[in-house]
Amino acid sequence: MIEAFIFDMDGVIIDSEPIHFDVDVQTLDYFGTTIKKEALEKYVGMTNPEMWGLIRQEYNIMQSVDEIIEYQLANKITILQTLNIEPIDGIWELIIELKQNNIPIGLASSSPRVFIEAVLKKFTISEFFDCIISGEEVNKGKPAPDIYLEAAKLLGAGPRNCMVLEDSRNGVAAAKAAGMRCVGYINPNSGNQDLSGADLIIRSVRDLNVSIISREMI
Incomplete structure (x- = not known):
């Protein structure tokens, strides 16, 4: 039985990984x-503090x-605000079907x-989410399960x-690690990602709907 559906954002709702890669390379330069x-x-998938701590x-x-993140984040938000970009294909339809x-x-x-x-404001999509949480608001970021366990708690x-x-x-x-079902979306712009641990792998968000979600939760 499906009680809640939880979205990652970067590379799932917004095709932002190219932005992250470009800004991070420029930041290091x-x-x-x-x-x-x-x-x-x-x-x-990691939080900024954890990623930059390792890179540093x-x-x-x-x-x-903190100095690195301040420079990096200001650049990312500036670029985001100037881009003519829409949510990843199929996201709107999936969200609407879930709400229905x-x-x-x-x-x-x-x-x-x-x-x-900034992303949710650009897409005017905030109202659709029953909870929104950042990995920097829990003790440990991904790949630790903290953020997903907290999301499930907030969603009751x-x-x-949860999927x-x-x-x-x-x-x-x-x-x-949170004990949830997971769909791995192959986004070529997210780089070479090993999604083999997912329960289902898709190449397009349009390949996912409530019927398939319900079937996967059995």
């Missing part, structure tokens, strides 16, 4: 470090994590709250009766 996009793929240590960056079937909807993103709100749903839509290895691992 600004602070004197050269890195290729492919080297950032393993961090997809690996590349011996002198600036603090009275299935509570949550959003659980590793992005900072300010970026989440049992983890085993998650994710596009990253870290996100899938978090959903499964």
